[in-house]
Amino acid sequence: MKKVFLNDSEIPTRWYNVLADLPSPMSPPLHPATGQPVGPDDLAPVFPMNLIEQEVSTERWIDIPEAVLDKYLLWRPSPLCRAENFEKLLDAPVKIFYKNEGVSPPGSHKPNTAVAQAYYNKAFGVKRLSTETGAGQWGSALSMACQMFGLECRVFMVKVSYQQKPFRGLMMAVWGANCIPSPSDQTHAGRKILSEHPDSPGSLGIAISEAIEDAVGDPDARYSLGSVLNHVLLHQTVIGLEAQKQLKKVGIYPDVVIGCAGGGSNFGGLCLPFVRDKINGKEISVVAAEPTSCPTMTKGPYAYDFGDTAQTTPLLAMYTLGHDFVPAPIHAGGLRYHGMAPIISHLVKEQIVEPRAYDQIQTFEAGINWARSEGFIPAPETNHAIAAVVDEAQRAREEGKEKVILFNWSGHGVVDLAAYDAYLSGKLIKYEMPEEDITRALKAIEGLPKP
Amino acid sequence: MKKVFLNDSEIPTRWYNVLADLPSPMSPPLHPATGQPVGPDDLAPVFPMNLIEQEVSTERWIDIPEAVLDKYLLWRPSPLCRAENFEKLLDAPVKIFYKNEGVSPPGSHKPNTAVAQAYYNKAFGVKRLSTETGAGQWGSALSMACQMFGLECRVFMVKVSYQQKPFRGLMMAVWGANCIPSPSDQTHAGRKILSEHPDSPGSLGIAISEAIEDAVGDPDARYSLGSVLNHVLLHQTVIGLEAQKQLKKVGIYPDVVIGCAGGGSNFGGLCLPFVRDKINGKEISVVAAEPTSCPTMTKGPYAYDFGDTAQTTPLLAMYTLGHDFVPAPIHAGGLRYHGMAPIISHLVKEQIVEPRAYDQIQTFEAGINWARSEGFIPAPETNHAIAAVVDEAQRAREEGKEKVILFNWSGHGVVDLAAYDAYLSGKLIKYEMPEEDITRALKAIEGLPKP
Numbered sequence: 016m017k018k019v020f021l022n023d024s025e026i027p028t029r030w031y032n033v034l035a036d037l038p039s040p041m042s043p044p045l046h047p048a049t050g051q052p053v054g055p056d057d058l059a060p061v062f063p064m065n066l067i068e069q070e071v072s073t074e075r076w077i078d079i080p081e082a083v084l085d086k087y088l089l090w091r092p093s094p095l096c097r098a099e100n101f102e103k104l105l106d107a108p109v110k111i112f113y114k115n116e117g118v119s120p121p122g123s124h125k126p127n128t129a130v131a132q133a134y135y136n137k138a139f140g141v142k143r144l145s146t147e148t149g150a151g152q153w154g155s156a157l158s159m160a161c162q163m164f165g166l167e168c169r170v171f172m173v174k175v176s177y178q179q180k181p182f183r184g185l186m187m188a189v190w191g192a193n194c195i196p197s198p199s200d201q202t203h204a205g206r207k208i209l210s211e212h213p214d215s216p217g218s219l220g221i222a223i224s225e226a227i228e229d230a231v232g233d234p235d236a237r238y239s240l241g242s243v244l245n246h247v248l249l250h251q252t253v254i255g256l257e258a259q260k261q262l263k264k265v266g267i268y269p270d271v272v273i274g275c276a277g278g279g280s281n282f283g284g285l286c287l288p289f290v291r292d293k294i295n296g297k298e299i300s301v302v303a304a305e306p307t308s309c310p311t312m313t314k315g316p317y318a319y320d321f322g323d324t325a326q327t328t329p330l331l332a333m334y335t336l337g338h339d340f341v342p343a344p345i346h347a348g349g350l351r352y353h354g355m356a357p358i359i360s361h362l363v364k365e366q367i368v369e370p371r372a373y374d375q376i377q378t379f380e381a382g383i384n385w386a387r388s389e390g391f392i393p394a395p396e397t398n399h400a401i402a403a404v405v406d407e408a409q410r411a412r413e414e415g416k417e418k419v420i421l422f423n424w425s426g427h428g429v430v431d432l433a434a435y436d437a438y439l440s441g442k443l444i445k446y447e448m449p450e451e452d453i454t455r456a457l458k459a460i461e462g463l464p465k466p
Numbered sequence: 467m468k469k470v471f472l473n474d475s476e477i478p479t480r481w482y483n484v485l486a487d488l489p490s491p492m493s494p495p496l497h498p499a500t501g502q503p504v505g506p507d508d509l510a511p512v513f514p515m516n517l518i519e520q521e522v523s524t525e526r527w528i529d530i531p532e533a534v535l536d537k538y539l540l541w542r543p544s545p546l547c548r549a550e551n552f553e554k555l556l557d558a559p560v561k562i563f564y565k566n567e568g569v570s571p572p573g574s575h576k577p578n579t580a581v582a583q584a585y586y587n588k589a590f591g592v593k594r595l596s597t598e599t600g601a602g603q604w605g606s607a608l609s610m611a612c613q614m615f616g617l618e619c620r621v622f623m624v625k626v627s628y629q630q631k632p633f634r635g636l637m638m639a640v641w642g643a644n645c646i647p648s649p650s651d652q653t654h655a656g657r658k659i660l661s662e663h664p665d666s667p668g669s670l671g672i673a674i675s676e677a678i679e680d681a682v683g684d685p686d687a688r689y690s691l692g693s694v695l696n697h698v699l700l701h702q703t704v705i706g707l708e709a710q711k712q713l714k715k716v717g718i719y720p721d722v723v724i725g726c727a728g729g730g731s732n733f734g735g736l737c738l739p740f741v742r743d744k745i746n747g748k749e750i751s752v753v754a755a756e757p758t759s760c761p762t763m764t765k766g767p768y769a770y771d772f773g774d775t776a777q778t779t780p781l782l783a784m785y786t787l788g789h790d791f792v793p794a795p796i797h798a799g800g801l802r803y804h805g806m807a808p809i810i811s812h813l814v815k816e817q818i819v820e821p822r823a824y825d826q827i828q829t830f831e832a833g834i835n836w837a838r839s840e841g842f843i844p845a846p847e848t849n850h851a852i853a854a855v856v857d858e859a860q861r862a863r864e865e866g867k868e869k870v871i872l873f874n875w876s877g878h879g880v881v882d883l884a885a886y887d888a889y890l891s892g893k894l895i896k897y898e899m900p901e902e903d904i905t906r907a908l909k910a911i912e913g914l915p916k917p
Contacts, residue, residue, distance in 0.1 A: 017539040020471035088468040089551075089841045100540075100614075118569060120841035122880065162838050163551075182633075185883035188890055189837050386640050387613050390540045390571035429573065429880050432636035439639055 017099065019261040021092035027256040028079055030249045033287045033358060035075035036294050041361050042332035042466035045319060050464050053329045060231045061238045063139035066132065069246040077249065079131075080138075086130045086163055087253065090119045095261035096424075100388035107408035108417045112269070113424040114258050114285060117391065121186065123426030124281045125156030125241055128250035132239050133160035139237075143167035145230040146239045147197065147222030150176055150348025151183025152394075152426060153241030158192030168192035171199065171225045174217035176348060182430045197222040204228050204325065218341070219352070220324020227327055242278025243322060243331075243356045251284025258421060259288055269299065271407050273422035275399035276303040276312070276370070277349045279356030285423035287358075290367055303359065303370045304403040306378075308343040308446035311336055311355045312363050312370035314453060318460045320354060332466035333360035336452065337459030343446040345375045346434035347395035373402040374445050379438040381405050382428070394426040395434050468550065470712040472543035478707040479530055481700045484738045484809060486526035487745050492812050493783035493917035496770060501915050504780045511682045512689045514590035517583065520697040528700065530582075531589075537581045537614055538704065541570045546712035547875075551839035558859035559868045563720070564875040565709050565736060568842065572637065574877030575732045576607030576692055579701035583690050584611035590688075594618035596681040597690045598648065598673030601627055601799025602634025603845075603877060604692030609643030619643035622650065622676040625668035627799060633881045648673040655679050655776065669792070670803070671775020678778055693729025694773060694782070694807045702735025709872060710739055720750065722858050724873035726850035727754040727763070727821070728800045730807030736874035738809075741818055754810065754821045755854040757829075759794040759897035762787055762806045763814050763821035765904060769911045771805060783917035784811040787903065788910030794897040796826045797885035798846035824853040825896050830889035832856050833879070845877040846885050 034041070043052040055067045062070070069077065079087070098111040105111075116124040136144055144166055148154030154170035161168035170192055177184055177196040187194040195201060197217045198208040204224040208215050215221070230238035240247060262268060272289045274282030286301050293299050305312055312334045320335040322328035333354045336342075340353035355363075362368040375395075382398035384405075385391070393401060400422045411418040428435065437443050485492070494503040506518045513521070520528065530538070549562040556562075567575040587595055595617055599605030605621035612619035621643055628635055628647040638645040646652060648668045649659040655675040659666050666672070681689035691698060713719060723740045725733030737752050744750050756763055763785045771786040773779035784805045787793075791804035806814075813819040826846075833849035835856075836842070844852060851873045862869040879886065888894050 017474055020473065022471065023468055086841075089547075096540075120837075120843065126841075159841055163841070182880070182883045185887045186843065186880070189834065189843055189883065189886050191838060383640065386571075387642060390537075390577075390610055390614070392571065392637065392640055429633070429637070432633045432640065435640050436636045 016265055017097050019095040019264055021257060021260060023088050025260060026084060026087060026092050027253055028084065029076040030079055031252040031256060031288050031291065032072060032075055032077055032249055033290060034073045034245065036291050037361065038294060039365060041357060044329040044331055045464055047321070047326065047330050061227065063136050063141055063237055065135045065139050066246050069249060070244060080134055083131050083134050091253065092257045093118050095258055098389050101385055104384060104388050105405065105408040107412040108415070109408045109411050110419045111404060112262070112419070112421045114254055115424050116254065116281065117424060117427035120159055121152065121155040122429065123152045123156065123394065124251060124254060124284055125153050126160060127253055127284065128241065128247045128280065129156040129160035130163065131250040133157070133164040133166055136237055137164040137166055141166065141237045142235040143169065143233065144239045145169045145226045145236055146241065147171045147219060147226040149173050149219050149351065151180055152349060154194060155183055155186040155190070157239055157241065158187040158190040161192060162190045169229060170194045171197040171222040173197060173219060173222050174215070180430065197225050199225060201225070202228045218324065223323040224325040224327055242280040243354065245358060247280050248283035248287065248356055248358055251280050252287050254284040254423060255286060255288035258285060267419055269421035270418045271300045271302060271420045273302045273304060273400050273403045273407065273420065275350060275396050275425060276305050276355065276359060277352050277396060279359035281423050281425040283356060283359055286368070290362060293367060301368045302403055302407070303363070303368050304399040305370060305372050306345055306347060306350050306399060307372040307374045308345045308448055309336065309351050310372045310448055311353065313372045314448060315456060316460070317360060317364050317466065319463045319466055320460050322354060330463060331357050333357050334363060335456065335460065337456035339459050340456065345446055346431070346437065347375065347399065349396040350399065371403055371406070373399050376443055376445050378402045379435065379443060383438070392428045393424060394428040395431050397425045400425065467716055468548050470546040470715055472708060472711060474539050476711060477535060477538060477543050478704055479535065480527040481530060482703040482707060482739050482742065483523060483526055483528055483700055484741055485524045485696065487742050488812065489745060489816060492808060495780040495782055496915055498772070498777065498781050512678065514587050514592055514688055516586045516590050517697050520700060521695060531585055534582050534585050542704065543708045544569050546709055549840050552836055555835060555839050556856065556859040558863040559866070560859045560862050561870045562855060563713070563870070563872045565705055566875050567705065567732065568875060568878035571610055572603065572606040573880065574603045574607065574845065575702060575705060575735055576604050577611060578704055578735065579692065579698045579731065580607040580611035581614065582701040584608070584615040584617055587688055588615040588617055592617065592688045593686040594620065594684065595690045596620045596677045596687055597692065598622045598670060598677040600624050600670050600802065602631055603800055605645060606634055606637040606641070608690055608692065609638040609641040612643060613641045620680060621645045622648040622673040624648060624670060624673050625666070631881065648676050650676060652676070653679045669775065674774040675776040675778055693731040694805065696809060698731050699734035699738065699807055699809055702731050703738050705735040705874060706737060706739035709736060718870055720872035721869045722751040722753060722871045724753045724755060724851050724854045724858065724871065726801060726847050726876060727756050727806065727810060728803050728847060730810040732874050732876040734807060734810055737819070741813060744818060752819045753854055753858070754814070754819050755850040756821060756823050757796055757798060757801050757850060758823045758825045759796050759899055760787065760802050761823045761899055762804065764823045765899060766907060767911070768811060768815050768917065770914045770917055771911050773805060781914060782808050784808050785814060786907065786911065788907035790910050791903070791907065796897055797882070797888065798826065798850065800847040801850065822854055822857070824850050827894055827896050829853045830886065830894060843879045844875060845879040846882050848876045851876065
């Protein structure tokens, strides 16, 4: 058995909401001015009300709308594959299964929530979505989704990525979106930066500020976020729910479930349905892999912090390296975020999820070995999950214990080959976050409420 | 129904050899010096004997070796999908099905034969394969296959493509191959060109000459070709055989089968099993889509001609624009070949296959509409097949006749986005081959034997 497919009729028809099963309540998002929990009305200029309701829902199961399922079926259910060649290479007593989310049109898990968000915005009467993107995975996914539901789409892309990764911008153009290098002259925030630093390479923080300003200033527009928030992780649970059905078909249950985590959405998408099993008594390890250069969960404090550099978002209770953190320029743009989804942060704090950090050299080594044995070239983000699989296999070998590992192959690296080139030509260096950065992080959250 | 999957156990275990069913015999390849049919010994320095035997076999079914099936299963059976959104857009009485060959690691149908060729060479004791590549689809597929079977791989890539499409060369490096811009200083042929034209951008003809010279000069090496030859088309029939199983599952048989054709391998791979049905009496149209700028089958004579510019190959009986033909620089590198597979040429001559030519503007328009409705971005080559689907839908609308169309979605265009950019920014122009080129083509084959 190398692959388990599900037929169209077997696709999950409901998302799973872990909020219904948490052993302890989460700390709510706070309004930075009042220190009080934010209400739906605070968020109404930013998100449509149907998504705000989903953000705070504690219903265990939420129906996936027919129109969203219809788009999912263009590429979902994604295959569950067994990595027999990689197993042979590792020579450890492990069986390795992975969900191949690289089969979607933009090549990652991102459209699972992009399609849902485009649908809900359209249903609410929104005409245009605005968002930011770093490496471009999210921006391209939302471009496709907006095209499919007849929404305009504007993507503020970090300028240095826009220049270094022209293919992502071109992909957005093919799907009819308007991709703007950020900082831009389209917003007050962008113009301010440009007047002070005309050559600014941009940052995710600046791009978020531009996208929010652009959306909030137009009653027909809303803002869209590709990770971190509860409703985003909710939409991604289709991955884990499919995996559970597929594993059941072959009578297997995993000992370890692994995902890489930047904002937490692909990780949550695969793992949350298994977290439910763990809460209900199953013995299972749930491992989140992050970069040593941006070690949010392994080094950061659990605290209230802003989601963006410009301090425009509500305060979120999460592991954070401080909203002013500037991560090292590693080649996994999707993992360079100072915070972590509040749901995932809560599960780490409750010791239900175990975080581990891997260095980029180690991750590319794992990714090259993967590509040379299993064929598919993984995204640099995904290489972190593969490094954790290698680590887990090593532990199984040492313990002499047989293990079934399941991980999320969150996307392909076909548009990220320059990063592989850097690795193969010995240009990558090992990044560890300096210890003094913890002092800076603590300073950044000083004076903010505590969870 | 949007997709039909086959389980691992349902993958075809034999390739289909159309030579067993042809209504009239094919004209054999000739030795250019003697004008006599080439024998196995003539080809022995170039190909391993097990592939030479396959090239001339007339057995109807040839078993797929276990080790090849094992690699196929990394991504095969590929999904058969129904393009309901594209159907809606066309608003014609058609049902459109497509085989998604873009799901393979290099993103096209090419590994179907690359894996088989690497296996047979390895089994024969070969240690290294040498090949040429234009746009890079073939070179990257063979790189992956060689890595999987422990063979060294050297790819001579047309220099201008090497420079314009760095991602393809990087992909080959990830899979451990040595990609060399051609003309190079590694061969006599390359050095000769460089001494006369130091700035030569290269051509497929030069790259073929380099690859053959490189292989023939080393007893441990052989040459590998990604299209045109009988054994290459044989390996690709796994596509059509899967499609037949999948269509049977949903109780459907197509009225029209379509593929784009450059050398003929993806076209043959899907269509040959249906050609068998047609020979046995089924009413079905089989349409080969080629570019108006390289109209081999629609404008060229059926004649004996060389497979390469440097006149090093045997003479093949085929439709040809002359071995000295330099096609216009359209953005579908895989379709810029002066000849056509002898099998496909024979079927066109026998009026079993109907060729049609489409302009690149028309093909990109079709491709953009596809990406915006079905999500997946097609390769520029694949866009020719989609243009033929649009054409066929238009005919069905005019005739008021319901039709089931099946076509080969031969690969994704994620590494070809610069071509889409050129289209979207209005930089593409319409290319028709000038009529006087037919005179030149006839001159190129003057004096050669006639089939």
